[in-house]
Amino acid sequence: MTRQLLDDGSIPANHAAGHSDDPSIPDPRSPIPVSPDPRSSIVAFQHPLTPEDRARAEFYAVLARLYADAPDAALLRAIAGAERMEGDTHLMSAWNRLLDASAVMDADAAAQEYTDLFIGVGKSEVNLHGSHWLSGFMMEKPLVELRSDLAALGLGRRDDVLMLEDHLSALFETMRLLVAGHDAHKPASIATQRGFFERHIACWAFRCCAAIRESAIANYYLRVAEFTDEFMALDRHALAMD
Numbered sequence: 001m002t003r004q005l006l007d008d009g010s011i012p013a014n015h016a017a018g019h020s021d022d023p024s025i026p027d028p029r030s031p032i033p034v035s036p037d038p039r040s041s042i043v044a045f046q047h048p049l050t051p052e053d054r055a056r057a058e059f060y061a062v063l064a065r066l067y068a069d070a071p072d073a074a075l076l077r078a079i080a081g082a083e084r085m086e087g088d089t090h091l092m093s094a095w096n097r098l099l100d101a102s103a104v105m106d107a108d109a110a111a112q113e114y115t116d117l118f119i120g121v122g123k124s125e126v127n128l129h130g131s132h133w134l135s136g137f138m139m140e141k142p143l144v145e146l147r148s149d150l151a152a153l154g155l156g157r158r159d160d161v162l163m164l165e166d167h168l169s170a171l172f173e174t175m176r177l178l179v180a181g182h183d184a185h186k187p188a189s190i191a192t193q194r195g196f197f198e199r200h201i202a203c204w205a206f207r208c209c210a211a212i213r214e215s216a217i218a219n220y221y222l223r224v225a226e227f228t229d230e231f232m233a234l235d236r237h238a239l240a241m242d
Helices: 050-070 073-080 088-104 108-118 130-135 141-152 166-182 188-201 205-214 220-240
Strands: none
Touching: 050 166, 050 220, 073 088, 073 108, 088 220, 108 220, 130 141, 130 205, 141 188, 166 188, 166 205, 188 205, 188 220, 205 220
């Protein structure tokens, strides 16, 4: 699903990780459906992947891109043209609704919505930083702890990247790297993935998605948040199975 989605050059900037494009993953027991379009992967996979693992990495990459900035016209077309999921699970329904929304969404309107929701004037409608949700303030203890954990994993923000490591986009990109591996690093163990997800994402991101869904401003990002919520819930369940 992801290579096609990001063929427009708008790939995640490896925000938290400072490492570059290549995934590979563990846990073949993951119940996450296979990527809708095997031709559409945002990265060149360097490690052997099960279909389920490829899907996990690709979904994390797409979400990282969507929360990093508003989708442009090319990305909206690519998402709209991705293969629909057949079935009636919550995840499949949320994915198909995102495809439908992408088909009718205007890029300029998406850009304005992203600005109004996540940037705002003086204060954003919905803050995408974990430190805000966990402590009530930006750049507090949760960010310090995250940076320490990233350093232990051999990851860190590049000097040319302005986005903070606890931004939702950066955290999803970090999960992609843990799930897929990067450069000479093999995929992280399931225990490491689970620990990072629980410690730095699950503790606040579900509340963030709920805030997006409840916002009167959210239109396209209502569908993004719905899919994010369902994907995180399923991946959390899969990680807990080990």
